[in-house]
Amino acid sequence: MLKSVVIGSKRKVEIFEHLLATVNGFDLVGFVDPDDSQNVSMLGEFMFALEIASMGDVFFVDRHVKNLPFDVICNLVKMGKHIFFDGYRNWNLGEIETLSKFKRESNVVIQIGNVLHNKPLFTAALQLVKKPRYIKLEKHCHPPETGEFAAWIHTNLYQEIDLIQRTVSSRVRSISARPMFLFGKQTDLFNIHLEFDNDAIAHITAGRAMEPGTYTLKIFQQDRLYLLNFSANELVEYRTAEQSDQLSLSADFDHPELPPELIRIDRQIMPFDTWKMELRNFGENIHNNLTPLTNLEHALEVTTTCEWAIDKVQRKYQDL
Template identity: 25%
Template sequence: MEKVRIGVIGVGSLGVHHARIYSRLDGVELVGVCDINVKKANQIARKYRTQAFTRYKDLFGKVNGVSIVTPTNTHAEVGKAFLEQGVHILVEKPITKTLEDADELLKKARDKNLIIQVGHVERFNAGIRAIKSIINKPVFIECHRLSLFKKRSLDIGVVLDLMIHDIDIILDLVNSKVVKMDALGVKILTLHEDLANVRLQFENGTISNITASRVANKTMRKIRIFQEDAYISLDYEKQEAYIYRKAGSKITRKKIRIKKEESLLSELKAFVDCVKNNEKPLVSGEEAREALRMALEITKQINP
């Protein structure tokens, strides 16, 4: 079978891992990596035995699919350009900076019958996949996503940078309309909010509380889900989950079996399979647009 020809646009702190994984995937030819930083592009190309480019347009006609791992404000331009050329795209989250740009990308993909997959990587986390089948009508969901300060994604705030992961997960799990929102945020080291919290109330009665920080002194990526018959706790980083149940006058704890795998590896394998088989991705452009819409509403409430 002919190999899927892939390119990676942007090989910064995350894009380099896209290049690493594609270079090792069966059935994939990493055609090239592209970055405006010539030294970086050449370094990554040598490491993964591929070609270096500094203009993404030089990959036109050479690839079936691309990962777009560039600053958010370039997603629309780069994504549209590749869709115009008949290339399937995996674009890092958030899908774009504005809803108008997202709508334009989605329309272009529909018109061209092409795939847009969006990099909400936690959907591919082995832990979330393991617990999803035992989640039943959650009453309360609590998320904490804390990170050390890194000089990346500074063109957006922490809501679009980090919190959007949890927004996407919760929208998928609850599958109900948000009817009330209370958000707050604080600028600490950048021009955008670096710490944020939001409380969401859904039409079906579920409440969620999400906290995100990119100026913490330690990392944490956890979700806790409370439902009538159980409480489920997942550590995304460790891919460890426990379920707590009431048994008479006691509470029991049981570790949930999880077959661990690097989440980005799962995500990129899924993208390649979608390109090969022309299948709908697990995280579609439409779902990513909804997560973006919610994130923008939260950001607007924080910065009226």
């Protein structure tokens, strides 16, 4: 049994306690909440890492924890501790590369869970998608506050860019990014245009100018479209009646009456407990030295794209 510790709030401990009770191999022995000042060692970050490292072999990190210094994570990894992150952390490229180096040296497992890529809606779509040529993401969200643009990208588009890049399975060749100011000085709409080495294209539009509730991903292939509606948890396939026909990007897929050349198929989403699957997978990765489904390499790829887009925007719009 692996002695397990949750780094997070007491509420998160209750959630993990319930989840780990259904998965073999983990023994939850305690938790520490860095956001509670009483739990932070006054001797510094290294001593704090030593203090919590003595508690267990495996650490589950709550995505909502704010006061968790990067050096504490690095020290835990160097001490040979396995870590499961509840979602992507907002790290820069240098930090991810450093953590990857320590991970290789210590031969530990660092797994990132609770991400969109591993949810039933997307895993169902991924079984159907073959050679996507054009991907379009539309999302309604609040505008970024002044000085918070980079954090806004991480909160609202990081996982979505991860989805797109892993779906295309090709390196990003070029990026263009531009904010639009429609109602005032805040970014009302943000557009990112991605081109990949395999000539696939992705376009992202996000902001408060989108219709409230909009959260869709459209994946176009030559003869069919897969529409993922994250708000409604729906997966719909549109295809041409004649297999030789090419799907038109201008077709009105949202209209209640489809053109006669289009066929709509409501695809079934197989329900499964993502958390249990990921925790079970985490244990297998530790015991068999396997690579997690979502890991630091994916974080590195997404962060590279995000920082590229942020740099392009902030070079021209310094006030964001």
